[in-house]
Amino acid sequence: MSTLEQHVDVGVPIGKAWDILHRVEDYPRFVDGLRNTRTEAGGRAHLGVEAGSRSRELEAEVSDREGEHVMEWHTTGAPDLTGSFSLQSIDENRTRVQARLEYEPGTIRDTFGGPKGFAQANAIERLVRSDLEHFKEYVEQGR
Numbered sequence: 001m002s003t004l005e006q007h008v009d010v011g012v013p014i015g016k017a018w019d020i021l022h023r024v025e026d027y028p029r030f031v032d033g034l035r036n037t038r039t040e041a042g043g044r045a046h047l048g049v050e051a052g053s054r055s056r057e058l059e060a061e062v063s064d065r066e067g068e069h070v071m072e073w074h075t076t077g078a079p080d081l082t083g084s085f086s087l088q089s090i091d092e093n094r095t096r097v098q099a100r101l102e103y104e105p106g107t108i109r110d111t112f113g114g115p116k117g118f119a120q121a122n123a124i125e126r127l128v129r130s131d132l133e134h135f136k137e138y139v140e141q142g143r
Contacts, residue, residue, distance in 0.1 A: 002105055004125055007098040008132040012139050014089040017097060018069055020139050021085055024062075030134035032127060045073070051112035079111040080104065097135065099128055 010017055020026065024045045028034040035055075036048040047058045059076045069087035074080075086098040101124070108124070 001102055004101045004103075004128055005098065006125070006128045006132055007096055008136050009090060009094055009096050010136045010139050011094055013093055014069060014087050014095045017087055017095045017139055020135075021071060021087070021097075026138075030138045031131045032134070044076075049112075054112050056111065079107045097132065099132060101128060 024037050024039045027037045027047075033049055033051045034047060035050050038046050040046055040059075043062050045060045045062055047060060049056045049058055058079075058081075060073045060081075061076055062071060062073045064071050070084055072082075072084045074082040080103075082102040084098075084100045086100070088096045088098070090096055103124070
């Protein structure tokens with residue numbers, strides 16, 4: 001199992017970042033490869049993913065540790081992915097958003113295609129970094 005952690009500092013209060021993070025329907029606006037998303041009953045989310053030349057429909061369970069500003073999620077079927085978003089107040093107008101992703105590289109390659117080994121890890125790291133930067137732009141533009 002591989003673990004990736006990345007963070008970005010955003011110029012909004014923690015409450016605003018937390019609220020936007022919970023709008024699953026907005027994820028395609030800042031997460032590359034998501035073509036559609038929706039919140040479902042019971043803390044579940046449906047994600048339509050397109051990566052490379054492959055499309056997949058994924059279901060995820062989402063839970064909060066709201067007092068700690070941590071959102072955790074995991075897919076309920078293949079591929080087996082687990083992750084979290086942790087928010088930490090830097091000051092009254094800035095928030096650090098930490099993303100954590102746990103994945104099996106071979107499973108990701110089999111599910112979505114792409115390179116093997118180190119090249120794949122670099123591609124996933126670049127993708128998560130890019131998504132965090134897009135999230136930063138999205139929240140700072142006041143959406």
